[in-house]
Amino acid sequence: MDWFNAEGFELARQVLQRGIAAIYLIAFLSAAAQFPALLGEHGLLPVPKYLGWSGARGPTLFRRHYSDRLLLAVAWTGAAVSALLVAGLPQAGPSWLPMLAFLLLWGLYMSIVNVGQTFYAFGWETLLLEAGFMAAFLGSHQVAPPYPILLLFIWLAFRLEFGAGMIKMRGDRCWRDLTALYYHHETQPMPGPASWFFHHLPKPLHRLEVLGNHITQLVVPFLLFAPQPVASVAAAVVIATQLWLVISGNFAWLNWLTIIIAFAAVSDRAVQAVLPGLGDFTPEYGPTPAWFTVVVLAVSALLLVLSYWPARNLLSRHQLMNSSFNRWHLGNAYGAFGSITRQRYEIIVEGSLDGVDWREYEFKGKPGDPARMPRQFAPYHLRLDWLMWFLALGSRGENWFIPFLRKLLEADRPTLRLLRVDPFDGEAPKYVRARIFHYRYSTWAEKRATGQWWIRRPAGVLVQPLTLARGSQRRAWLGDWS
Incomplete structure (x- = not known):
């Protein structure tokens, strides 16, 4: 089934599975270190009180009972499973094994996010949940990567970039007059070591940076759907732009996860053309089991239906930023920095x-x-x-x-x-x-x-x-x- 099996995208699958698992590992370690003090039984916003007042807004293991001990059990279990996926161990088995592993990560982290209140009200939380759910259906080394899931990852990358571009064009005037970076490096949430130097770049260069950002977020995302090698080149532009943001600021795992997701459009052949010494990535695949095909097609249909709401949001004059349209955090709206503070x-x-x-x-x-x-x-x-x-x-x-x-x-x-x-x-x-x-x-x-x-x-x-x-x-x- 050539329309289903995406042979020649093994590196993309490896980056997606291991990269998303690595971000989950960081997220669970962060929860183990910070959640009890912020939201635990004696935290600043105790989860037991929150559940008693209003109840969780979505599925969570803590709905009937919360304790710091249970939270730590969830966090360390998630970290252990994430580490196994980073090492590639579940992927070496049958396709149902990484599927169960990623669905477990999705369920455990959703349990945390849905009681995390304002401390977990960030767009990259829902992004990680959506990406983790989709990664469950990428298969194992025994089968070729399923093309429908790779397409959905490309659609996710499109929503990330195009949504961020549109929120800027509909938002603060400084994005349209190309002056946003006169202020952004100084007023961003958490500057990094290089932010001071970025701020002091010449203003004409700042204007070129903003113009390049608009091209990357408003034009390049459409090219992710183009035939190869154009799609790989478009992904490389997105990746390079995100690395620029990694160097210039601290946006948790947003930029790293965007880089990982953009790899869905990168073909093995494109990487080999740039780095010929890497050799062939594609192993000997076995036949794709019928049950796996049925599951992937069913999940793809579900995610396609859920895409109606974020797609409509992209076209709306009142575009929502970093919003989830369902309690499962699937098919979300993304975008950041529609406005820039000057002081x-x-x-x-x-x-x-x-x-x-x-x-x-x-x-x-x-x-x-x-x-x-x-x-x-x-x-x-x-x-x-x-x-x-x-x-x-x-x-x-x-x-x-x-x-x-x-x-x-x-x-x-x-x-x-x-x-x-x-x-x-x-x-x-x-x-x-x-x-x-x-x-x-x-x-x-x-x-x-x-x-x-x-x-x-x-x-x-x-x-x-x-x-x-x-x-x-x-x-x-x-x-x-x-």
Whole structure:
């Protein structure tokens, strides 16, 4: 069945299966490390209370009972299965084995996402779920990759890129006048080590970057469906653009997962033409079992039907960004940075033993100490740091931020482990407060003179000093400042 078996795309399947599994491994390790402190029984947004108030919005193993022990069992099971898939062990067996492995990852991670509340409300969570579900039907080494699933991965890559392009064109004017990168590297959620240098590139080059981005996201995605080798070239352009984003910022696993998905359009022959020393990737396939063909066609039909909603969203004037249209997180809408902020504000959290001498808590990823070079954390996802960025934009965060401050007053060890620096070395402060600072990158001259990556100035107070005695008795939130 030449129309079904995609011989000559073995490397694409290997990259998809092992790459998606690697991202799942990172996601489950992240959950094991961060979920209990953020959402556990004694977390900032405890899952038991969430389930008691409103219930989960989709399937989850935690619907009837949540405990930190069960969460860790789910996370470590997912990490172990992911590691096996990265090593390629299930893929060496019959096709039902990697199918069950990926469906298990999908179910376990969906259980986490569906109770993760605001800490898991990111587009790359649904992207990972959708990609993991589709990867279950790529088969094993015993059969040729199924062409319908590869096409669905290409359709996913199209939605990712074209959706992001359209949200920009329909959004902030700076994308249309090509000035978005005058601001983006400085105001993005979590700058990386190279972001300062990217920001200081000449403005004409920034305009060319934006123009190139529009071409990559609005024109190139259509070429992913073209005959080979055009489709492979289009995928290479997407991959190169995503690597540029990897270098210039920290967007968790979004860029890496997009690179992996784009490989669905890359043929073995195209890779061999560029790297002739790699040899032949295609093993000796056996006949495709009838049951596998039926399952793949049924799943492809299901995903095709579910594609109606994201396809309609792409054409809508009121395009949704990073939205799921069903409780299973399949057939989602994607897109990012429809608007660009021009000024950067940061929330600086401080504690004091006496109310006079204030010391600053430092986060792992978000800007704090102006002299500290931004670090690279992606594809790992620092969830608390990301929500601190949204909080600095003016989002309402009382439901988790005031509990966070109370945890600092209690010197709660799981919470402190989410931070880079505890200025009190485990001792509980008597007071905590949250101040607002305006941040901008230093100029070349300022950097040479001071060694600082950032120049900051006070811009207000978000939360007045709290103590454990008074913190629970009064409302300390001051609201918007911008």
